[in-house]
Amino acid sequence: MSETRFITTQALAELTAELLAAGTRVVAPAEAADGAVDYQVISNAKDVVLDERMPRRSLRGFFQPPTEQVFTWNRTDSGFSLKPVDLSTEPWVVLGARPCDAAGAAAIDAVMNGEPKDDLWMRRRETVTVIGLACAAMGPGCFCELVGKGPADTTGSDILLRPAQGGYIVEIVTPRGQAFVEAHSAKFTSTDAEVQAPPKRYDPAPMDRIEAWLEANFNDEFWQELSLRCLGCGTCTSICPTCYCFDIVDEPVGTSAGARRRNWDTCQVGLFTLHASGHNPRPEQTNRCRQRIMHKFYIYPHRHDILLCTGCGRCVVACPTGVNLPEILTGIAGRAGEDTTMGGPA
Amino acid sequence: MKELQDLARTLLSDGTVQVVIGWEDGPTGARPVFVTSPEGADKLIFDTRCVHNLATFLSPRRSHVARLGKAAVVVKGCDARAVAMLLRESQIKREDIVLIGVRCGGVQKDPASKEPLTAATVADKCTGCDVREPHLADHVVGELPQAPPNDDARERFIEELSAMPASERWEFWQTAFARCVRCNACREVCPLCTCERCIVDKTQPRWIEPSAHPAAIMAWQITRAQHHAGRCSDCGECARVCPAGIPLDVLNREMARILQIRFDYTATDDPEAPAPLGAFRTDDGQEFIR
Numbered sequence: 147m148s149e150t151r152f153i154t155t156q157a158l159a160e161l162t163a164e165l166l167a168a169g170t171r172v173v174a175p176a177e178a179a180d181g182a183v184d185y186q187v188i189s190n191a192k193d194v195v196l197d198e199r200m201p202r203r204s205l206r207g208f209f210q211p212p213t214e215q216v217f218t219w220n221r222t223d224s225g226f227s228l229k230p231v232d233l234s235t236e237p238w239v240v241l242g243a244r245p246c247d248a249a250g251a252a253a254i255d256a257v258m259n260g261e262p263k264d265d266l267w268m269r270r271r272e273t274v275t276v277i278g279l280a281c282a283a284m285g286p287g288c289f290c291e292l293v294g295k296g297p298a299d300t301t302g303s304d305i306l307l308r309p310a311q312g313g314y315i316v317e318i319v320t321p322r323g324q325a326f327v328e329a330h331s332a333k334f335t336s337t338d339a340e341v342q343a344p345p346k347r348y349d350p351a352p353m354d355r356i357e358a359w360l361e362a363n364f365n366d367e368f369w370q371e372l373s374l375r376c377l378g379c380g381t382c383t384s385i386c387p388t389c390y391c392f393d394i395v396d397e398p399v400g401t402s403a404g405a406r407r408r409n410w411d412t413c414q415v416g417l418f419t420l421h422a423s424g425h426n427p428r429p430e431q432t433n434r435c436r437q438r439i440m441h442k443f444y445i446y447p448h449r450h451d452i453l454l455c456t457g458c459g460r461c462v463v464a465c466p467t468g469v470n471l472p473e474i475l476t477g478i479a480g481r482a483g484e485d486t487t488m489g490g491p492a
Numbered sequence: 493m494k495e496l497q498d499l500a501r502t503l504l505s506d507g508t509v510q511v512v513i514g515w516e517d518g519p520t521g522a523r524p525v526f527v528t529s530p531e532g533a534d535k536l537i538f539d540t541r542c543v544h545n546l547a548t549f550l551s552p553r554r555s556h557v558a559r560l561g562k563a564a565v566v567v568k569g570c571d572a573r574a575v576a577m578l579l580r581e582s583q584i585k586r587e588d589i590v591l592i593g594v595r596c597g598g599v600q601k602d603p604a605s606k607e608p609l610t611a612a613t614v615a616d617k618c619t620g621c622d623v624r625e626p627h628l629a630d631h632v633v634g635e636l637p638q639a640p641p642n643d644d645a646r647e648r649f650i651e652e653l654s655a656m657p658a659s660e661r662w663e664f665w666q667t668a669f670a671r672c673v674r675c676n677a678c679r680e681v682c683p684l685c686t687c688e689r690c691i692v693d694k695t696q697p698r699w700i701e702p703s704a705h706p707a708a709i710m711a712w713q714i715t716r717a718q719h720h721a722g723r724c725s726d727c728g729e730c731a732r733v734c735p736a737g738i739p740l741d742v743l744n745r746e747m748a749r750i751l752q753i754r755f756d757y758t759a760t761d762d763p764e765a766p767a768p769l770g771a772f773r774t775d776d777g778q779e780f781i782r
């Protein structure tokens with residue numbers, strides 16, 4: 147499915163306007179009030195920003211809102227009733243998803259589309275057409291290549307737009323992408339334009355060696371070193387395209403009604419693992435920092451064969467104390483390299 | 493720089509402290525560093541990118557840092573205000589810490605900045621700075637630089653906000669808080685959020701719902717602001733970390749302005765100064781309390 151087409155900048159704007167006119171929900175990068183770029187629900191095709199500026203937060207919130215209702219309950223004299231949330235979702239479009247964000251949502255599917263299937267997540271995943279936008283430049287924190295991705299990676303995109311003279315070369319990635327292009331065929335032309343080589347910053351890190359080191363070094367002093375500057379704010383997890391952990395709470399209204407909601411949670415705070423007994427298996431920030439790395443680079447790949455990091459680099463930029471994931475990964479790779487039992491040089 | 497490094501080396505070699513908490517030049521700008529051996533002292537820097545308030549590492553909640561042993565902390569004059577508050581509230585003991593004060597001529601908004609310090613890049617908290625020379629420190633290093641460039645944009649914005657009709661001001665904060673995802677990052681980075689168990693984490697009873705719905709967000713944000721009234725040192729770390737870009741420092745400054753009017757109190761680096769909400773005065777401006 148590596149068919150290519152071409153769409154002019156003008157035709158893409160017209161296509162966006164047509165989608166909006168037809169009532170389709172379109173999410174795309176757009177300027178926020180403070181001038182930064184965020185993914186937003188678009189109301190005017192002119193607001194779409196497809197330049198080099200990386201959206202401040204990932205797409206996660208559009209698949210899993212920070213707070214989401216699961217059901218409401220009501221108790222009356224005649225009994226008790228539960229009303230599940232309406233799961234029906236109209237087809238919608240993400241336009242201009244960064245490859246790291248498209249791949250991030252796809253990585254989370256591995257756990258959400260398992261057994262049991264998570265309907266709240268999957269209803270939005272199954273109805274979305276993701277139009278990815280290959281990056282023409284590296285942002286300040288970007289490290290996608292280090293984790294085996296890249297600025298033109300197609301994972302998670304149904305269609306990938308690659309910037310070219312006067313418009314975009316359109317790479318059709320999935321049957322859903324194919325159907326989308328066919329449904330709007332007048333906007334696309336055939337092309338023999340050559341794609342430009344994407345920008346490059348890193349070589350891929352030796353992920354299997356890193357995974358092996360993580361498996362064998364749960365109690366290494368590295369974790370203490372790593373965690374000292376960490377304040378446990380969890381901002382790295384709030385802006386991450388691959389963090390999905392949530393907490394479930396019941397919030398009553400009066401004594402006879404209420405709602406069950408699920409909210410973003412973060413492994414970086416103590417409450418995440420605090421037991422009702424008062425015991426906390428991750429009592430200190432050292433344990434929590436280790437968990438973040440373990441989940442992304444050992445536990446998840448071990449279980450689902452997918453890294454839980456796409457190298458978007460937002461955590462690098464957002465961390466208030468300069469915790470730096472590329473530095474951590476190369477640090478672990480270095481340790482794994484020195485240790486001959488890890489398959490590194492003898 | 494050499495003066496700072498030499499001092500840290502001495503403190504570590506003669507066993508005065510087991511760790512020096514300062515700044516280093518990291519892969520993406522200045523960042524906190526924990527030096528535990530005399531050889532490591534060469535890493536220490538201080539320049540205009542050192543915006544972080546390292547006093548937050550003294551909070552008793554950070555047990556993984558406390559485990560390193562007695563600490564010397566590098567503080568700017570403004571950071572010393574947070575240390576003074578920790579002392580005033582008996583969270584730390586003066587004899588348990590060594591304070592290395594750095595003379596400061598202002599810091600940048602962004603610790604990764606490569607730009608010179610100008611009115612455009614200077615942190616809001618530096619405007620009108622009166623503590624370029626730290627008072628509370630055991631050692632003070634560096635030359636006294638010029639006063640920071642003045643950017644009073646935040647102060648002007650606060651005046652504009654105060655001049656608004658209450659309904660407009662309410663709308664401004666509602667719009668800002670609508671972005672809150674209830675991540676609690678503002679709480680976690682705060683040097684003065686020292687509660688062992690935050691009210692927002694309590695469930696029996698549940699005082700504040702944890703969801704990001706308008707009523708719960710407002711309950712949290714009002715509680716946070718109120719609890720910092722008369723305590724906040726205006727380091728601005730809550731606003732710097734907020735992933736939703738909520739100007740929490742503006743709210744803190746407004747609380748400080750009200751404290752100044754009502755209680756004649758300004759955040760200070762004097763640990764002996766009575767806390768406005770924790771001291772009884774026979775000449776208190778508030779009649780109901782006398």
